[in-house]
Structures are given as structure tokens and as C-alpha cells.
Amino acid sequence: MKKIIGAVVAMATVFGLASVANAGTLDNVKAKGQLVCGANPGTAGFGVPDEKGNWTGLDVDYCRAIAAAIFNDPTKVKFVPLSSKDRFTALASGEVDVLIRNSTWTMSRETTLGIIWAGINFFDGQGFMVNKKLGVKSAKELNGASICVQQGTTTELNLADYFRANKMDYKVVTFGTSEEALKAYDSGRCDSYTTDRSGLAADRLSMAKPDDHIILPEIISKEPLGPAVRQGDDQWLNLVKWVHYALLIAEEDGITSKNVDEKAKSDDPELKRVLGGEGKFGESLGLSNAWVVQIIKAVGNYEEMFERNVGPNTPLQLARAGNALWTKGGLQYAPPIR
Amino acid sequence: MTAMQDSSTGAAKVVFYNDPRVRSLFFQFLLLAAIFALFYFAYDNTVANLRKRNIAQGFGFWNVEAGFDISQTLISYSAASSYGRAFWVGLLNTLLVSAVSIVFATILGVLIGILRLSKNWLVATLATVYVEIFRNVPLLLVLYFWYRGVIGLLPEPKESIHLPGQILLNTRGLLTPRPIFGEAFIYPLAALLASIIAGFVIFWWARRVQFQTGKRPKAGLLTTAIILIVPSLVFILAGSPLSFDVPVQGRFNSSGGMTLLPEFVSMVVGLTTYTAAFIAENVRAGILAISKGQTEASQALGLSHGQTIRLVIMPQALRVIVPLLNSEYLSLIKNSSLGVSIGYPDLVNVFTGTVLNQTGQAVEMVSVTMVVYLSISLITSLFMNWFNRRVALVER
Numbered sequence: 001m002k003k004i005i006g007a008v009v010a011m012a013t014v015f016g017l018a019s020v021a022n023a024g025t026l027d028n029v030k031a032k033g034q035l036v037c038g039a040n041p042g043t044a045g046f047g048v049p050d051e052k053g054n055w056t057g058l059d060v061d062y063c064r065a066i067a068a069a070i071f072n073d074p075t076k077v078k079f080v081p082l083s084s085k086d087r088f089t090a091l092a093s094g095e096v097d098v099l100i101r102n103s104t105w106t107m108s109r110e111t112t113l114g115i116i117w118a119g120i121n122f123f124d125g126q127g128f129m130v131n132k133k134l135g136v137k138s139a140k141e142l143n144g145a146s147i148c149v150q151q152g153t154t155t156e157l158n159l160a161d162y163f164r165a166n167k168m169d170y171k172v173v174t175f176g177t178s179e180e181a182l183k184a185y186d187s188g189r190c191d192s193y194t195t196d197r198s199g200l201a202a203d204r205l206s207m208a209k210p211d212d213h214i215i216l217p218e219i220i221s222k223e224p225l226g227p228a229v230r231q232g233d234d235q236w237l238n239l240v241k242w243v244h245y246a247l248l249i250a251e252e253d254g255i256t257s258k259n260v261d262e263k264a265k266s267d268d269p270e271l272k273r274v275l276g277g278e279g280k281f282g283e284s285l286g287l288s289n290a291w292v293v294q295i296i297k298a299v300g301n302y303e304e305m306f307e308r309n310v311g312p313n314t315p316l317q318l319a320r321a322g323n324a325l326w327t328k329g330g331l332q333y334a335p336p337i338r
Numbered sequence: 339m340t341a342m343q344d345s346s347t348g349a350a351k352v353v354f355y356n357d358p359r360v361r362s363l364f365f366q367f368l369l370l371a372a373i374f375a376l377f378y379f380a381y382d383n384t385v386a387n388l389r390k391r392n393i394a395q396g397f398g399f400w401n402v403e404a405g406f407d408i409s410q411t412l413i414s415y416s417a418a419s420s421y422g423r424a425f426w427v428g429l430l431n432t433l434l435v436s437a438v439s440i441v442f443a444t445i446l447g448v449l450i451g452i453l454r455l456s457k458n459w460l461v462a463t464l465a466t467v468y469v470e471i472f473r474n475v476p477l478l479l480v481l482y483f484w485y486r487g488v489i490g491l492l493p494e495p496k497e498s499i500h501l502p503g504q505i506l507l508n509t510r511g512l513l514t515p516r517p518i519f520g521e522a523f524i525y526p527l528a529a530l531l532a533s534i535i536a537g538f539v540i541f542w543w544a545r546r547v548q549f550q551t552g553k554r555p556k557a558g559l560l561t562t563a564i565i566l567i568v569p570s571l572v573f574i575l576a577g578s579p580l581s582f583d584v585p586v587q588g589r590f591n592s593s594g595g596m597t598l599l600p601e602f603v604s605m606v607v608g609l610t611t612y613t614a615a616f617i618a619e620n621v622r623a624g625i626l627a628i629s630k631g632q633t634e635a636s637q638a639l640g641l642s643h644g645q646t647i648r649l650v651i652m653p654q655a656l657r658v659i660v661p662l663l664n665s666e667y668l669s670l671i672k673n674s675s676l677g678v679s680i681g682y683p684d685l686v687n688v689f690t691g692t693v694l695n696q697t698g699q700a701v702e703m704v705s706v707t708m709v710v711y712l713s714i715s716l717i718t719s720l721f722m723n724w725f726n727r728r729v730a731l732v733e734r
Binding site: 084085089092109111113134141143145148151152153156157159160161164170171172174176180184187188189191230232 | 388391392393394405406408409417418486510588590591600601678679680681683691694696697698699700
């Protein structure tokens, strides 16, 4: 299936007409009546379909937030599950309108792939998972270990860098998908499995006996994950970027899905600007001025999305840590709406 | 031709656009131009599309540092090597797994094909069951079966199975001692070579004696004795110039020795068992194509059963088998690209997978990969066609 998508994308690049314009993504989305969102094929907490085909996850909720901003209807999204190998080609060739799929923002991806990041919705870092019975307490003890990894990610490169920098030896086994890599690790083919720590937390839950495995404390890389769009359409880039900021600003201002109507009636000048009582901020993005109200009603603010999908009360049990607001010692910071 | 000239001299001269030669040339030129135009359009359009989308183009990445590691490398390779080097590593891995699988699949396939024609009901039925199972199950499942269902059940390194000769077997593969050849190893090697040449001379002599006297001397035993004894003697005289680097169990994996990766073994076993089923059918078809009278005639001439197959049936059956084998070999080579699903670092895994994703240059990667598979397949076809001409019956 992956290969077929890849081939179709390649054919589209070779024979597709150059007139498929980069500009006007918003108009295209409005004309189609739905947002086509590149999603994770299955990472719990970020993007995963359940038995009934309902998608849940932080990244998936970002897609819904954009749809709510445009259509005032969070259900007008079509999710296209993409492997890590096919995701950027699918975005660059126009298969999807936006890619929100645990994708790490790096320099070479922006300079050579024709895509651009709209923000960072999750600050992550790469870690290692090992079986408890090995008695390993630190990644520094992994000298000589076999390590399973998924191909087509920054993970492969960080892994090589880490062992090179620490002058340690290791044996890599590279698989096409994370499920295959994880199965091989689970069957004992590898001593350790490595990916982003959020992914490790999710993958650990999918194992036969999650309690047999621990995630080592070392974070060996910076993995800023966020939504990406095609280059050359600044209107669309702005829209995705400001949907992300709106979610953060709503948390900062204490606007939640429960009190948004109340807050909209407030005389506070900041709240009036954010919730559309004053100014034409929504219209300047090509949306209605009540865009933030629509988003928050549909999916809640950033905190609500975090707590619902990956927070301490979910199976993933991730702490806010680096993803807390800047006012609470974290890295999440939004420029003001004014 | 002459008739046409005759008529043209008499009749009015044919206008040039009615001349069949000019016409056919014109239309062939038109077709050629259309094909070139299509290719040029595809190329130009691709370049324009990529440029418009700010996607990098060209082969500038070839000498850039790759930055990732590969589990099985036949040539020296590290994360500091270039993408180009990674390409060669992947290509060699594809060639290795294809070559080894082709050899084993041919042996197993011929064996099963012959067994299927056995007069022993049990043997024939077992061979039939084998063919029907492996021919009708998708290759991907066959690979998963061997990788996860058989090799994946091996014990972990700490509970390795110890085989004689200090060989270890565990989930990390088959770990064998690595031979270290001393400088004096050249002498027994030379002795072995000389013995083999001597063996050929003896066979040639035996043939001559057979032609002259009608009796064939027992050359096989003599040759085996020479090839076994002479190099061994020289080896001892040279002071046994061979030692072994034995694998030692570390905290996670063993170090030292040689490792046969489970991914490689699964690929070879999977491709072999799958392709052998098809080859067995080809062999059966080839043998059944030879009329029964041939067997009866050779038996009437006093040939043994083995001689009948070797000297009468097989040379004729090969005519049918070899062209079919060619396409089985081509399928096997292309099927080796499924390696990525079980973590074998073949060309598609390394180059069209990791390198493609790190550089994002899908068009270049896919084109190069297509050219590579096309070249391997054409070279294989050329060889098989040459071989086919050699074994084909000379018709008079």
C-alpha cells in the first residue's frame, strides 16, 4: 500500500501538470468542503483510529481545530494515514493540505523538501526503551547492543550520532515501519528500541507486557514536532500557524471549551480581540471573526487537548514538562493577537 | 524487387510520398519523435514541478555524508560514509541475497521437481503438497513465517544454543569463528589448486581410456583421494597456518567471529522455499515433455536409471526448463526487494528507503533503482540466453 502511494505520488510529480498551483490552499479546501490532513497511521495519543474508525490524538485534534476554524465543523476532515517514508512527498505533491504527524522540524527538510513548519505543537526528544530484565539503567550502558529502529526518520541519524559521539559500538536493525521494528524488539531480536519519547510511551502500551519494559532517562536529541505545510502559500501557512497560537493563547487567557461563551461576553480588551468582539483578525486570515470561539468549542484549548490525549490521566501519562506554557516554565509561547 | 523495377520503368514515376520505403521511414521517424517528445515532456515537466515546489534536484547528495548505519555491509561502511557508498552497500546486499537464493532455489527446485515424478506415492505426494503450499502463499507471508515464526523463536543471546565447533545460535544470528589465514596459507591453497587440476587431467585420461578400450577406469576415488590428502599434508608441513577468532558472549551481543544475520538467513530461506516451488513445476514440465519412448529406448540399450536421466532425459528437458528458469530468476531478484519488511538492508531498504527519506529526492532515487533492477535483470537474461543456446539441441 505504501509503495502504491509512493508510486502514484512519483507519477504525479513526473506527469502531473505544473499548473497545480501552490497558492490558494484555503480556497481549495473551502471548495472541497473538507480538510485533507496527513495523519499518523497509529501512534496512541497522537493519531490513531479506533475499531470504529474514529481518530483520536493530539495531532488529529489539531486537524479538527483547523477544520473548525474554516468550516465551524470539526468533523469536516479527511485523515490520510501516511508512513514516515511517504509523508513529505505526499504533502509536497498536494495529496494532503497539511501534515500533522509527529514530524520533526529540521533545517534540511525545509531547505530541500519544499515544505515549511507552522509551529511546534509538541517538544519531544529521542529516547531508548529496554527490557527490564537486562538491568540497564542508562543509555550509556548500551555499548555493543542491538537496536531496532524505523527507517526514514531523524531517529536513524540521531542514533548513529549518539553512539559515534560516545565512542560506543552498536548493531542497528532497520525496518520499514514502526510496528515491524517494535515486533522485532519484542521478540528479542534487539536489546533496545528507539524513537521519540512520546512515541516510546505510546508503543510501550501496545506491547504484550508493558510493565516488562522501561524508558531510559537519556534524551539524545531535540525533536520539535509540529504541523507542516507546502511552501509558497503564505496565507495558508499563516492560518495553520495562528490556529496553533490561538490554542496556546486560549490556555493562557483561561478560555476553555466550557467557558468560551461566557468569556466572549467579557469586556476585557484582550479577550475581545481573541474571541472576535473587536477587530477583524479572523477576516484577515480568510475566516470568520469568531474563529477562535469555533476552535475552542470544538476541541478545547491546548491544555484540554494535551490532558485529553497524552496527559497524566491518559494511558500515556506524559507530563507537560517542556510543553507547559512559558508562564509555567515551559517552552510553549505564542505571539500576541493584536 | 526486380518486378517492381520492371514495372516502374514502364509506368509513370511513383511520387515520393507514395513510395513505401519513404512512407515507412517517415512514420518510424514520427513515432521516434513522439517517444522523444514524451520523454522530454516528462523530464521537463518534472524539473519544472520540482523547482516550483522548492524541492532539491540532481545528484549533489551522492557525496554527502549519510549519517546512518547499516546492519550488513560487504564493503567497509560507517555513518561517516557517503550516500553513494550506502547505495553500493545496498546493491551488494541485493546481489548477495539474490545469488545465494538462486543457487539454493535451483538445487531444491530440481530435487522437488524430480521427486514429484517419483513412483513412490508418499514421496510424490509430499513433493506435491510442498509445491502447492509455497506456490499459493504470498511471499511476504512466507518471509514473515520464517523470520518471526521460525528464526524469531530462537533463544536470546544468554541462552544461546552451542553447536560443535564453537558455533553459537541465537536470535542475533548464527555466530561462527572467523578464520585468520597465516601468510604460509598460500602453500596449501596452491596444493589444492594443483590437485584440482590433476583431477581434471585424470578425468580426461579416463575418458580417453574409455573411448579406446570401452572400459572406464575408476577415476572418481583416485581424484577424491588426491584432492583430500595432498593439500592436508602440505597444510601440516607449512605449520598449520590457520587460527580462529572465536565469538565471545558480551553483555548484549557477542563480539568477534562472524555473524550470519537472521534477516539474511530468513531472506535466503524464504526466497529459496518460495521460488523452488515454481522451479520444481518447471522441471516437472520439462521432464514430462520428453516422450516415454526415450526412456524405454535407453533402457533397452542397457543404460541405468541414473544414466537415462543424466544422458538422455535431462539434455532434452533442459531445452524446456532453461527459458522458464530465466523468468523465475528474474522474479527472485525483484522479490528480494521485500527485504525491508523483515529488516534486511537490500537496495530498496537502504537507498529507496532511508536515503530517499533523508534527502527527499524521490524522483532521482526511484529512477536510479529502476535502472539498477533493469540492468540486473537484463544481465541475468543475457546470461541465461547464452546458457540456453549452449544446452539447446543442435538441429540438423
